[in-house]
Amino acid sequence: MPFSLADAIFWVAVACCVVAQAAIVHSVVISPSQSRVADAAGPASSARRLGELAWAVLPGIALGVVLAFTWRAMHAPQAAAAFVREAMR
Numbered sequence: 001m002p003f004s005l006a007d008a009i010f011w012v013a014v015a016c017c018v019v020a021q022a023a024i025v026h027s028v029v030i031s032p033s034q035s036r037v038a039d040a041a042g043p044a045s046s047a048r049r050l051g052e053l054a055w056a057v058l059p060g061i062a063l064g065v066v067l068a069f070t071w072r073a074m075h076a077p078q079a080a081a082a083f084v085r086e087a088m089r
Contacts, residue, residue: 006074014067021060028056 028049 010067010071010074017063017067021063024056025053025060028052
C-alpha cells in the first residue's frame with residue numbers, strides 16, 4: 001500500500017492534535033498546581049480540578065475515535081479495490 005498525500009496530511013493532523021491535546025492536559029494538570037489560588041481554595045478545588053481534567057481528556061478520547069474512523073474510511077476503498085482485483089484473477 002503506497003504512502004499517499006492523504007496519508008501524509010492525516011498524520012500531520014494527528015501530530016497537531018496530539019500536541020494540542022498534550023498542551024490542554026498540561027494546562028489542566030500542571031498549571032493549577034503551581035498557582036496560589038489552587039492552594040487557597042482547599043478541598044473544593046479538587047472536585048473542580050477533576051471536572052476540568054475530565055473536560056480535557058474526554059474530547060481527546062473522542063478525537064481519537066474520530067481519527068480511527070477517518071483512517072478506516074480512508075483505507076476502505078483501497079481494501080475493496082484489492083479484493084476486487086483478487087476476485088477477478
